[in-house]
Amino acid sequence: MSGRSVTLTGTVPDELASIEAERAANRVTGVQAVTNELAVMEG
16 A cells, blocks of 8 residues: 555456455545556456
């Protein structure tokens, strides 16, 4: 985490996992911005 921003990176099994990770990051106290760079695994 840099300041009040979070960048999510890596891979997740599906789009729902990506959305849930972003929502969880947004719930962390002090976080004002989330950049979601998670890649969804195919197949």
